[in-house]
Amino acid sequence: MPQILPLVAPGSPGAELVVGQDGGAAVRRTVLPGGVRVLTEHMPGLRSATVGAWVGVGSRDEMSGHFGSTHFLEHLLFKGTARRSAMDIAEAFDAVGGEANAATGKEHTCYYARVLDTDVPIAVDVIADMVTSARLDPDELETERGVILEELAMNDDDPSDVAHEQFATAVFGDTPLGRPIGGTPHAIRSVPRDAVWEHYREHYRPDTLVVTAAGGVDHDALCAQVADALAAGGWDLAAGAVPAPRRAVGERGAVSVGVELTVRRPTEQANVIVGGTCLNATDGRRFVLSVLSAALGGGMSSRLFQEIREKRGLAYSTYSYASGHAETGLFGLYAGCAPAKVDEVTELMVAELERMASEAMGAAELERSIGQLCGGLVLGMEDSGSRMSRLGKAELVHGELLDVDESLARIRAVTAREVQELAAELAAAPRSVVRVGPFGD
CATH class of the missing domain: 3.30.830.10 (Metalloenzyme, LuxS/M16 peptidase-like)
Incomplete structure (x- = not known):
């Protein structure tokens, strides 16, 4: 068990x-x-x-x-x-x-x-x-x-x-x-x-x-x-002293208003990220977020990779990512492309997120995304460094340590409806866009 x-x-x-x-x-x-x-x-x-x-x-x-x-x-x-x-x-x-x-x-x-x-x-x-x-x-x-x-x-x-x-x-x-x-x-x-x-x-x-x-x-x-x-080392290890409390966890952090920012760099390629805030590190839906991110931009079969790179040849690298903090988190869609294609690529990334919000994933795509996460989780636990890090984050952040079987079970329990509902929440949130490249005024 x-x-x-x-x-x-x-x-x-x-x-x-x-x-x-x-x-x-x-x-x-x-x-x-x-x-x-x-x-x-x-x-x-x-x-x-x-x-x-x-x-x-x-x-x-x-x-x-x-x-x-x-x-x-x-x-x-x-x-x-x-x-x-x-x-x-x-x-x-x-x-x-x-x-x-x-x-x-x-x-x-x-x-x-x-x-x-x-x-x-x-x-x-x-x-x-x-x-x-x-x-x-x-x-x-x-x-x-x-x-x-x-x-x-x-x-x-x-x-x-x-x-x-x-x-x-x-x-x-x-x-x-x-x-x-x-x-x-x-x-x-x-x-x-x-x-x-x-x-x-x-x-x-x-x-x-x-x-x-x-x-x-x-x-x-x-x-x-x-x-x-x-x-x-001279530390006072007093008997009866207790550990410091974990960082306070709020339901959500300050809501982003959505910002557009262009950073000018004399590069051949432009880099663009679009997204906003998302779940905090301890939110129970973090496993849903992992499945969503895997389907949207987690591998060669993901929607961003297939639509932007394979079908249209607009980028070499494109992916989605998420990170969680105590009271909020960050969710982004990234691509590196020709400067003249930035707006088109940005629109395509947003369109894929909105499509996930409006249409439930098919059974095959859901199974493939879950399989990708499960395989990556097990392979990532094969070295002592990953397991050491997992212990530290369990103690400092989550307050619980899931064994591999329990983590796999929570990933496999994610449904297409849960992914769609979270995608709708992310798509409706204020959106920030950052572009880095050789842009003029």
């Missing part, structure tokens, strides 16, 4: 939870002193493991004067601690053939490493040292300021990145969700070291930390390693 791990409310005492998963895997969750949450998924037969340290803070949580701090910290935590230099951190992972990286989002940040199962203690010790004891050395900060500015410049040279960043800003407007995750060049140049330090001290605490690991990992051993490493 499908199983669900109903994660206890973060503010409640840390009773340990255990549930079996597919393929003999087992998920365990423990709350350590200080309110630190540890979740593991043991995958029998795997000789590697991925360990991640999650902090429930993202770019949307930056106060005025701190803009860009979250992305800055993603870089600076690798630049040295009280015990290790930047070279020491790099050498620690290189010496065992490990891979270490970090990712910043709008609502969370994750530092992670993939190593051999025998080297999990090393990964835990180094990552915990980074999280608890970053020095944020002023000289290193100034050096990294230049690195981040180069990263932003690289992204600004990619018209597809520009289109997606500007689309989020167009839809969410002058709100925290509308700000770029990486910060703007102005914010990165302006934010002082003290502001980054304040952001770090405010948000990097035991009760906000979630440690997840998947692969060849022993839960009890990992809990002991995490507790020892955090204590060595």
Whole structure:
């Protein structure tokens, strides 16, 4: 039978939870002193493991004067601690053939490493040292300021990145969700070291930390390693402390008014995105949204691909996508095409969405879309990194962990009528359009 791990409310005492998963895997969750949450998924037969340290803070949580701090910290935590230099951190992972990286989002940040199962203690010790004891050395900060500015410049040279960043800003407007995750060049140049330090001290605490690991990992051993490493970093792991509450979830966020924006770039091809707000990350209809997006622009048999690329030859790349946040979400239809064809392609994308809203999907298309999602879900769970990430998002966002069978069951339960109703809701919502390319006035 499908199983669900109903994660206890973060503010409640840390009773340990255990549930079996597919393929003999087992998920365990423990709350350590200080309110630190540890979740593991043991995958029998795997000789590697991925360990991640999650902090429930993202770019949307930056106060005025701190803009860009979250992305800055993603870089600076690798630049040295009280015990290790930047070279020491790099050498620690290189010496065992490990891979270490970090990712910043709008609502969370994750530092992670993939190593051999025998080297999990090393990964835990180094990552915990980074999280608890970053020095944020002023000289290193100034050096990294230049690195981040180069990263932003690289992204600004990619018209597809520009289109997606500007689309989020167009839809969410002058709100925290509308700000770029990486910060703007102005914010990165302006934010002082003290502001980054304040952001770090405010948000990097035991009760906000979630440690997840998947692969060849022993839960009890990992809990002991995490507790020892955090204590060595000087964190107060007080008995009886509880985890910080999850981010408040509203029914819907501020309604977008619909914006049209043109960004001029001297490119051969234009990039266009059309869409608006959609479901939040915990909405029960997120499985319906996945089926809708798969049918509309999720593969070579999707409506956008067939109509725009195969039948008309107007684009090489076209797809749909969706992302969810605490109180709202983002839904977009993308295409890269000749600048002179932008209006035609935009009209075709909108027409396909409106057709889904007015006509129910046929049984074959529904079955094909569901099959695509089910296959992609199972294939995506074949590596420890995906499973580590799933644990972190379950704890920070959803409050429950579905095993693979339950996730497949929810996808297969989606009906054509549900897809049509959601398509109608999306088609009727205010629509934003962002174009990036060599357009004149």
